[in-house]
Amino acid sequence: MTTLIPNGMSRRHFMSHLAGASALAGSALSLGHTLRLHADDLKRRRKSAILLWMGGGPSTIDIWDLKPGTNTGGPFRPISTSGDVQICEHLPMMAKQMHHMAIIRSMSTREADHTRGRYYMHTGYAPDPNVEHPSYGAVIAHELIEQRPDLQIPPFISVGGGSVGPGFLGMAWAPFSVNSNGQVRNLNMGLDRQRLASRLRTLELIEQRFIDQRRGLPSDEHRQVVQKAVYLMTSEQMKAFKVNEEPEPVRERYGTDAFGRSCLMARRLIEVGVPFVEVGLGGWDNHSNIFPTLADNKLPALDRAMSALVEDLEQRGLLQDTVIIWMGEFSRTPRINGNTGRDHWARAWSVVVGGGGIKGGQAIGSTNEDGTRVVTDPYTAEDVMASVCHALGISLETTFTSRNGRPMKIANSGKIIKDLFA
Amino acid sequence: MAREVTGSKRVFPAVWMLVGMVWMGGVSADGQTAARFAQVAEINRQIAAGWKDYGIRPSPAATDGEWCRRLYLDLLGRIPTVEEVQAFLKSRDSDKRRKLVAKLLYDEEYTEEYARNWTTLWTNILIGRTGGTERRTLISRPGMQKYLRDAFARNKPYDRMVFELVTSTGTTKPGSPNFNGAVNFLIGKVNDEKGAQATAATARIFLGMQVQCTQCHNHPFNSWKQRKFWEFNAFFRQTRALRRYEPGTRNLAYAELVDEDFGGEGSSPEEAEIYYELRNGLLKAAYPVFLDGTVIPRSGLLKDVNRRRELGKLIVNSPYVSRAIVNRMWAHFMGYGFTKPIDDMGPHNIPTHPELLDYLADEFARQSYDLKLLIQWIVLSRPYALSSKTNKSNEKIDDPLLGESPKFSRFYLRQMRAEELYESLLVATEADRAGGNYEQQEKAKSDWLRQFVVAFGNDEGTEMTTFNGTIPQVLMMFNGSLIKRAMDVKSGGVLGKVLRSPMSTKNKIEYLYLAGLARKPTREELGWASQLMRVHKGDPGKALQDIWWAVLNSNEFIFNH
Numbered sequence: 001m002t003t004l005i006p007n008g009m010s011r012r013h014f015m016s017h018l019a020g021a022s023a024l025a026g027s028a029l030s031l032g033h034t035l036r037l038h039a040d041d042l043k044r045r046r047k048s049a050i051l052l053w054m055g056g057g058p059s060t061i062d063i064w065d066l067k068p069g070t071n072t073g074g075p076f077r078p079i080s081t082s083g084d085v086q087i088c089e090h091l092p093m094m095a096k097q098m099h100h101m102a103i104i105r106s107m108s109t110r111e112a113d114h115t116r117g118r119y120y121m122h123t124g125y126a127p128d129p130n131v132e133h134p135s136y137g138a139v140i141a142h143e144l145i146e147q148r149p150d151l152q153i154p155p156f157i158s159v160g161g162g163s164v165g166p167g168f169l170g171m172a173w174a175p176f177s178v179n180s181n182g183q184v185r186n187l188n189m190g191l192d193r194q195r196l197a198s199r200l201r202t203l204e205l206i207e208q209r210f211i212d213q214r215r216g217l218p219s220d221e222h223r224q225v226v227q228k229a230v231y232l233m234t235s236e237q238m239k240a241f242k243v244n245e246e247p248e249p250v251r252e253r254y255g256t257d258a259f260g261r262s263c264l265m266a267r268r269l270i271e272v273g274v275p276f277v278e279v280g281l282g283g284w285d286n287h288s289n290i291f292p293t294l295a296d297n298k299l300p301a302l303d304r305a306m307s308a309l310v311e312d313l314e315q316r317g318l319l320q321d322t323v324i325i326w327m328g329e330f331s332r333t334p335r336i337n338g339n340t341g342r343d344h345w346a347r348a349w350s351v352v353v354g355g356g357g358i359k360g361g362q363a364i365g366s367t368n369e370d371g372t373r374v375v376t377d378p379y380t381a382e383d384v385m386a387s388v389c390h391a392l393g394i395s396l397e398t399t400f401t402s403r404n405g406r407p408m409k410i411a412n413s414g415k416i417i418k419d420l421f422a
Numbered sequence: 423m424a425r426e427v428t429g430s431k432r433v434f435p436a437v438w439m440l441v442g443m444v445w446m447g448g449v450s451a452d453g454q455t456a457a458r459f460a461q462v463a464e465i466n467r468q469i470a471a472g473w474k475d476y477g478i479r480p481s482p483a484a485t486d487g488e489w490c491r492r493l494y495l496d497l498l499g500r501i502p503t504v505e506e507v508q509a510f511l512k513s514r515d516s517d518k519r520r521k522l523v524a525k526l527l528y529d530e531e532y533t534e535e536y537a538r539n540w541t542t543l544w545t546n547i548l549i550g551r552t553g554g555t556e557r558r559t560l561i562s563r564p565g566m567q568k569y570l571r572d573a574f575a576r577n578k579p580y581d582r583m584v585f586e587l588v589t590s591t592g593t594t595k596p597g598s599p600n601f602n603g604a605v606n607f608l609i610g611k612v613n614d615e616k617g618a619q620a621t622a623a624t625a626r627i628f629l630g631m632q633v634q635c636t637q638c639h640n641h642p643f644n645s646w647k648q649r650k651f652w653e654f655n656a657f658f659r660q661t662r663a664l665r666r667y668e669p670g671t672r673n674l675a676y677a678e679l680v681d682e683d684f685g686g687e688g689s690s691p692e693e694a695e696i697y698y699e700l701r702n703g704l705l706k707a708a709y710p711v712f713l714d715g716t717v718i719p720r721s722g723l724l725k726d727v728n729r730r731r732e733l734g735k736l737i738v739n740s741p742y743v744s745r746a747i748v749n750r751m752w753a754h755f756m757g758y759g760f761t762k763p764i765d766d767m768g769p770h771n772i773p774t775h776p777e778l779l780d781y782l783a784d785e786f787a788r789q790s791y792d793l794k795l796l797i798q799w800i801v802l803s804r805p806y807a808l809s810s811k812t813n814k815s816n817e818k819i820d821d822p823l824l825g826e827s828p829k830f831s832r833f834y835l836r837q838m839r840a841e842e843l844y845e846s847l848l849v850a851t852e853a854d855r856a857g858g859n860y861e862q863q864e865k866a867k868s869d870w871l872r873q874f875v876v877a878f879g880n881d882e883g884t885e886m887t888t889f890n891g892t893i894p895q896v897l898m899m900f901n902g903s904l905i906k907r908a909m910d911v912k913s914g915g916v917l918g919k920v921l922r923s924p925m926s927t928k929n930k931i932e933y934l935y936l937a938g939l940a941r942k943p944t945r946e947e948l949g950w951a952s953q954l955m956r957v958h959k960g961d962p963g964k965a966l967q968d969i970w971w972a973v974l975n976s977n978e979f980i981f982n983h
Contacts, residue, residue: 154893174892185873185894186901195968198954202972205947206939210978215810217823218835221891222977229896405825 046147047321047356047392048270049140051278052263052306053161054328056285057117059342060350061334061371062294063088064103065363072334072370075291083361090299093307099361100310100319101354102420106365108378109330112344114285117329122164124382124412131402135164136325136385137276138173139410143394144275151273152235154228159262161280168402171221172228175278180258182241182265187233200230240268250312255304263305267312270322284328288339313355323356323391325384334371348374351384353420356391364419382414390416461785461799468778469805469830479815481808481832486511488983489519489807491940495838495982496755496801497526499539500845503852504933507940523801527794537575538860542841543754544570547627548587548607555868560663560677561610562594562603564861569603571860580747580791581738584628589734593666595676605679609663612679616696617658625654628737629713630746630767652698652708657733659696660684660722681730684722694722712736742767744783748796749773752782755800757834758822774827805830810983835981837891840871843980844904850937850974851908852916870904899975909971911963917970921963927955931969938973 064087067073078086081098094101111117116127123133134142141155148155154176156166166173178184189196207226211219232238243251243264254260259281266277281302286293306326313319331349332342348367354360365376386396389411398410473480484492490510494502502510510522526532545553545566554563573583592602594609611619625631633651660681668675686694688707695707709720710729716736719727737743745767753759760773773779782799789795800806810833812820820829828834838846844867858866874895899905911917916937920930931951935943943951951969958965973979 171891176893184897186897189901195964198957199968199971199975202947202950202954202969203975205944205950206972206976206978209944209947210976210983214812214817215981215983216812216817216821216835218837218891218981219977222980225891225893225896226975229893229900232893232897233900402825 045321046273046275047144047323048275048277048318049136049323049325049356049388049392050266050270050309051136051276052324052326053163053278053280054284054326055118055161055280055282056328057114057330057332057344058284058298058328059286059290059294059332061331061342062290063091063299064350064352065105065367065371067334067369067371070370072336072372074336076295081361085361085363088299090295091303091307093303094310097307097310100314101324101352101360102358103363104351104353104365104379104384104417104420105363105367106374106376106378107331107349107351107380107384108374109346109349109380112330112346114329117344117346119164121327121329121381123167124380124385124414131406131408132165132167133402133408134167134169134173134400135175136388137163137175137278138166138169140276140389140392140394142169142173143389143398143410144392148273148275151237151275152231153237153240153269153272153274154232155274156276156278157269157274158278159265159280160258161278161282163278163280168400172224178241178265180262180265182243182261184232184238184241187238189233196233237272240272240274241265243268253304253312254308255301257301257305259301260305260308263309267309267316267318270313270318271316286332286341287337287343288341290332290336290341310354319355321356323358323388324352324354325388326352327384348372353384353388356388358387358391358420359422362419364417379417380414382412383417384414385411386414387417387420390421459802461782462802464781465778465799465803465805468775468781469803472775472829473831476819476829477815478820478829478831479813480805481811481813481816483807484809484833485941487940488809490522492806492833492982493522493526493801495842495846497523497539497797498532498535499542499839499842500535500849501938502940503849504937507936519807520802523798527797533575537571539845540574541567541570544574548623549610551871553610554606558674559610560594560613560665560674561606562596562676563606564864565594565596565601565603566606567603567864568596569606572603574793577792577794580786580793581743582791584743585734585738588624588628588737589730591679591681593676593678598666598676600678602679605677608658608661609677609679612658612661613663617655617661620658620661621651621655624658624733624737626765628746629740629742630749630761630765631713631742632763632766632768648698648700649706649708650711650713652696652706653711654713656696656708656710657729659694660724660729681724681728683724684729686722691722692726693720695720712740713742714740741783741787744787744791745779747793748779748782748786751793751796752779752800755797755806756828756830757836758828758830762822774829806833808833810835833983835983837980838982840874841867842982844870847904847908847974850916851904852914852919852937873898896975899980905971905974908974909967911967917963917966921966927952927962930966931955934966934970934973938970938979939976 061067061072062074062076066076066078066086066088068076068078077089079089079092079095081087081095083098083101085098085103087095087098087103109117109120111120111126119125119127122135125133137156137158145151145155156173156175158175158177160180162177163175165175191199203226207223211223239245243261246264246268251260251264254264259279262279266279269277281298283293283298310319310324313322330344330346333345335342337343348371365374365379367373368375389396394410396410396416400408400410402408470480487507490507491501494500494506510518515521526536545563549561549563549566553559554561554566572578586604587607590602590604592600592605594603594606595601596603607623608620611617611623622633625633633654660683662680662682664678664680666675666678667673683691684694685691687697688695695709697705697707699705709717710732711717712733718729718732721727746765749759749761749764749767753764760775760779761767761771767773782796785799786792786796808831812832816829816831818824819826820831822828822834907913908915909917911921916934920933923930925933928948931948932942935941935947951965954965954968955962
């Protein structure tokens with residue numbers, strides 16, 4: 001009998017059971033697994049991605065695509081960077097890293113409601129009552145998991161935010177959410193291994209009997225999640241969550257605020273082999289009083305942590321295999337409203353990407369003089385997702401089948417933004 | 423056992439005691455029973471006809487213990503106590519299932535719990551999991567709950583309830599002047615976006631129509647047109663939510679839902695039209711028109727017509743309303759509705775059992791929209807009494823998780839809702855409730871539920887729940903505060919009680935399995951547990967802890983099966 005007990009069983013062996021179980025669930029859901037088709041590719045270096053999620057909708061006209069001297073431009077000045085782009089004066093440290101990053105300035109999307117926009121930018125699909133689509137983390141974790149047979153902690157980790165769920169890929173690909181302190185709640189049972197083992201043995205008898213009675217998928221999924229939880233409680237890799245073990249200068253470099261700690265945690269998680277980490281920074285829904293909020297609060301925090309992350313990944317040789325994505329659900333109106341704020345705006349805005357072989361130091365596409373319109377080829381969430389997948393070596397021919405039988409192309413048939421890879 | 427009984431139960435005993443007596447009393451009840459069994463027989467007949475079409479052999483009947491457990495979960499929102507299970511298992515009465523249903527629905531002992539459970543469910547339906555908890559909200563969650571608790575305790579006819587929720591005026595907060603808890607459904611949905619949220623929620627919840635996309639464009643695959651959305655929306659345009667402040671301050675005291683004259687967006691209040699924008703930028707005018715084409719006077723003046731009252735009447739007299747609630751109740755008890763999602767019942771979405779749906783809807787309307795009657799038809803039916811164990815003939819073709827339409831030839835596994843788990847853990851562990859009155863108990867529960875809620879960091883305070891079968895939930899069951907309390911052998915909870923009782927070792931183990939799983943342990947389980955008891959002979963509390971922990975952490979516990 002397979003057992004929930006980790007004692008006396010090698011982790012690799014345990015993982016092979018897990019992999020077997022999830023592959024079973026996979027075939028039931030008829031998932032197209034491109035990686036299985038390319039066994040040779042497994043030998044190459046493992047890829048990962050970090051999504052910096054700016055909850056609320058950041059004002060990219062004030063950050064990455066400034067319009068100084070126009071009615072819509074606001075008070076911020078552009079500064080030169082290490083790349084061939086200018087960005088906001090309140091991002092001086094990022095300015096030194098821009099040769100690694102590309103700004104896509106011609107994003108044009110349609111969802112300007114928080115819930116819908118969050119869903120769309122995370123999945124590449126507009127919300128649909130009949131299908132739940134998998135989000136970035138679920139898709140990428142699912143596609144890259146076979147590169148890391150030794151991973152003992154969840155492959156999709158969300159720090160300080162909520163993310164969007166695994167949709168039809170199933171609970172095994174759900175985001176594992178932690179706060180920026182890396183405290184995983186209820187992790188400590190306070191018992192010795194002996195007691196834990198006897199509890200799990202007692203549990204196993206009930207659990208397995210129930211599964212053997214063939215009552216349907218959920219009973220087996222429960223057991224898989226229980227196995228993962230046991231693993232989590234006993235894995236050395238859990239250390240990755242403990243950002244306080246980093247030397248103080250490193251923590252200072254990232255910033256001691258929540259976002260700084262979260263970005264540092266993301267680097268540690270990538271290092272132990274987690275394929276996808278999402279880091280949330282909220283507070284961008286600036287309907288009023290936007291400029292002091294950005295200048296004094298949001299941008300300094302973003303600048304410190306994001307620049308530290310890029311720099312650190314580069315120094316460790318990880319940046320070439322790690323894609324960084326910076327985006328929110330949409331952006332904000334060029335027009336400044338009566339409360340010195342900006343409202344929701346999806347028609348013309350910017351997303352920033354870098355790492356994983358993406359050509360940095362450039363701006364792709366452009367907006368018109370006052371930032372209200374895109375004047376070059378417009379790009380969508382699907383295109384960004386397709387480009388990220390491409391950078392990670394995931395085939396865009398990958399097709400999933402939703403639980404109700406609809407075939408779904410990965411990234412919703414988005415097209416690769418070619419200039420990113422020129 | 424002593425479940426907490428609060429004072430509220432005594433507020434309205436007369437009404438439902440009367441109902442209960444009629445039901446429990448001999449002669450008249452028999453006549454009614456026959457009538458009720460007619461609907462049960464019809465459900466059984468039509469569902470079985472579907473099995474035949476698909477060549478399905480249904481799963482065997484659920485055991486008494488399984489059936490009893492699911493009934494308590496679905497009706498009261500918690501698992502049965504050991505005493506309740508044992509009483510049911512011991513009974514030799516051939517009619518014991520019907521009697522248990524009647525008891526849970528009509529016996530005074532259970533009114534409070536019945537109302538609590540359905541209040542929880544309907545509060546989430548009407549205002550969402552977090553409605554009334556956001557900053558600067560107009561909604562009073564306690565006000566919504568108070569209205570619903572009264573409605574379910576009295577078994578208010580469903581059409582009456584819908585009419586009140588759609589048409590009520592008054593203030594939100596219990597204790598405020600002119601209080602009317604029903605207004606909390608609409609209070610947060612009428613002021614913004616020209617009442618688009620009120621339009622969408624009313625159509626979706628009470629009529630089973632998804633119209634929100636048609637606010638901006640014609641629906642791609644149902645018959646709703648943009649015009650229809652705004653014609654429906656026009657019914658809500660006399661309605662406003664007003665803020666009422668504490669005297670002399672800017673602190674919101676409560677909110678009030680009122681109807682006022684609506685001048686329209688054109689020139690004349692007697693022809694109070696509204697405008698909406700087509701995708702090509704053209705403006706079109708709309709007046710109140712119900713789904714079936716019924717028009718009401720166009721005036722926006724209350725002396726001529728109260729649009730919301732007219733809408734209330736049109737809704738409760740329409741066939742949609744009973745179809746929608748039958749579908750919702752069926753899904754609640756059977757795990758899936760006749761359509762998926764249950765609140766999208768337009769002509770584009772063909773029900774799995776259209777005739778049965780129409781039949782039950784007609785019967786429900788004919789029998790005075792009595793929710794407790796509808797519940798009985800469903801829970802006394804054969805499909806509800808089937809095991810969740812599959813067989814070769816139905817494991818694939820009747821698995822909605824694989825995208826198949828539900829045939830109801832088996833009971834579908836489903837995870838307890840967070841609220842059900844909370845209440846069940848209190849019952850199973852016989853832990854003392856947090857104490858206090860209804861509001862304080864609800865607060866203790868919502869404090870606990872909050873650990874599963876993640877905020878999204880925008881101005882609208884959007885949230886999601888992580889109570890969805892993921893690792894954090896499992897860890898909570900492994901090591902969370904409620905479980906730690908349940909493992910305490912010193913307190914008056916179930917473990918301490920069992921430990922100190924004079925029961926034999928075997929009976930002690932059996933008691934724990936009954937408390938959590940409504941069944942006795944198998945021989946293998948008993949053998950292993952007895953071995954544990956021997957290992958920890960000096961400290962039997964440890965062995966009991968380990969057994970109890972395993973019971974509560976099992977799939978068999980967390981699933982309604």
